[in-house]
Amino acid sequence: MSTCIGYGVHEANAPLEPISFERRALREDDVAIDIDYCGVCHSDMHYVHNDWKSTRFPCVPGHEIVGRVRAVGAAVNCYRVGDVVAVGCLVDSCQHCQACEQHQEPHCIHGMTPTYNGLDRISGEVTRGGYAEHIVVREKFVLRVPPALDPRFTGPLLCAGITVWSPMREHGVKAGTRLAVIGLGGLGHMAVKLGVALGAQVTVITTSPNKAEDARALGAHHVLLSSDPQAMKAAASSFDLVLDTIPRGHNVNPYLMLLARQGTLVLVGALEPLEPIHGALLAVNNRSIAGSLIGGLEQTQELLGFCAEHQLLPTCEMINIQDINEAFTRMHNNDVKYRFVIDMASLKTP
Ligand code: NAP
Ligand code: ZN
Numbered sequence: 001m002s003t004c005i006g007y008g009v010h011e012a013n014a015p016l017e018p019i020s021f022e023r024r025a026l027r028e029d030d031v032a033i034d035i036d037y038c039g040v041c042h043s044d045m046h047y048v049h050n051d052w053k054s055t056r057f058p059c060v061p062g063h064e065i066v067g068r069v070r071a072v073g074a075a076v077n078c079y080r081v082g083d084v085v086a087v088g089c090l091v092d093s094c095q096h097c098q099a100c101e102q103h104q105e106p107h108c109i110h111g112m113t114p115t116y117n118g119l120d121r122i123s124g125e126v127t128r129g130g131y132a133e134h135i136v137v138r139e140k141f142v143l144r145v146p147p148a149l150d151p152r153f154t155g156p157l158l159c160a161g162i163t164v165w166s167p168m169r170e171h172g173v174k175a176g177t178r179l180a181v182i183g184l185g186g187l188g189h190m191a192v193k194l195g196v197a198l199g200a201q202v203t204v205i206t207t208s209p210n211k212a213e214d215a216r217a218l219g220a221h222h223v224l225l226s227s228d229p230q231a232m233k234a235a236a237s238s239f240d241l242v243l244d245t246i247p248r249g250h251n252v253n254p255y256l257m258l259l260a261r262q263g264t265l266v267l268v269g270a271l272e273p274l275e276p277i278h279g280a281l282l283a284v285n286n287r288s289i290a291g292s293l294i295g296g297l298e299q300t301q302e303l304l305g306f307c308a309e310h311q312l313l314p315t316c317e318m319i320n321i322q323d324i325n326e327a328f329t330r331m332h333n334n335d336v337k338y339r340f341v342i343d344m345a346s347l348k349t350p
Helices: 042-048 160-170 186-197 209-217 229-234 279-286 297-310 321-332 344-348
Strands: 002-008 017-023 030-040 065-072 084-087 090-092 134-138 178-182 201-206 222-225 239-244 259-267 288-291 316-320 339-343
Touching: 002 134, 002 344, 017 134, 030 084, 030 321, 030 344, 042 321, 065 134, 090 134, 160 186, 160 239, 160 297, 178 186, 186 201, 186 239, 186 297, 201 209, 209 222, 222 229, 259 279, 279 288, 316 321, 321 339, 321 344, 339 344
Parallel strands: 178 201, 178 239, 201 222, 239 259, 259 288, 316 339
Antiparallel strands: 002 017, 030 065, 030 134, 030 339, 065 084
C-alpha cells in the first residue's frame, strides 16, 4: 500500500478538499503511474453532487489521466518506468465475456470497473480517480500516449474524446456525413474537431449565441441556435447523425425532427430519464435513437493515434488543483472553454 494525496469530497455537494488515502500495493500485472495532468469531466461534477444517487464517499474523481510510469509489476511487459501513459474511465473488466473479447470492455457482462467510484474486482475496495498524485492500474487498462501528442492536452481525449469518437466510428462518419453536435462543451467541442477531421459537414446546435464564433473557429460549418424555432424548422430532416451531449434529462423531440431518412440521434450526455419521446417522430424518416458509453481500450488507443497523426488536441484551460471548486462552479454555469485540465504538479504547492 502507498499513501496518496488527492482532492475529493466526503459528502454530496461539499467543496473538494485535500484527502489522503491508500493505493493498493502493486500486483504482478499492475502499473504505478505518477499523475501529471487530469481533465475535468462534467461526470465528475455529477458524482460529487451525487446526481445519480450512486456516489460512494469519500469520492476522488478524475478519469482523464495522463502521467509517467513510476513502477511496474513482475508480469508487466508493455510498459517501462518513465513511459508517458494515460488512463481513462475504466480500470478493469472480466476479460473473458463476449463484450471483452470484442474489445467492448465498458459493456463487460460482469460489469466494468470504473476508474473512480467502482469496486476493485479483487479487494472490493472503492476505486479512486485522477485528482491525485498517483494511481495503480492493471496493465491492460493503461494506454500509450504517442510521442507526437502533447501530454498536457491529451487527458480530455480519454473521456470527452472517446465518448464522441466511438459513436462516430460505429455510425460510419465519413466525408460528407451531415453531423450535428448538440452542446458545445467538453464532449461537443471534441465532436466538432473529430467530425471535421473525418470530413463531415458539421453543425453545432447550441443554447449559447455567444459560442457561434468559437464553433466556427473550431471548424464547424454551421451553427444553429436551439432557441430559434424558425432556424430549427428550416433544419428539419437534414442530418445523418446527431450527437446529443446535453448533460441532463431534456426533451429530445425537437432534435429528432432534425434527422434525415434513416438518421440516428445518439445520446451521450443525459444518463438519466428523458422527457417522453413522440413515436411518430421516430416512424417518419425511419429515424433511430441510440445511446453510447465511452469506448473500448482498442478504440481509445486508435483515437490517440488519430489525434497524434492529425495534430488534433482538445482546447484546454489549465488550472491548479486549488482552483477546482471554482472550475466546478464555472462548469455548472456553462463557462468552460472547452475543458479544464488540472496541472497535478500544483498538488505539491502549499
Ligand atoms: P460540459 O462541458 O458541461 O458541456 C455540456 C454542454 O451542453 C454545455 O456546454 C452546453 O452547451 C450544453 N448544455 C448545458 N446545459 C444544457 C441544458 N440545460 N440544455 C441544453 N444544453 C445544455 O459537459 P461534458 O463534460 O461535455 O459532458 C456532457 C454530459 O456527458 C455530462 O452529463 C456527462 O456526464 C456525460 N458523459 C457521458 C459519457 C458517456 O459515456 N456517455 C461520457 C462522458 C460524459 P451550449 O452552451 O452549446 O448549449
Ligand atoms: Zn468523463
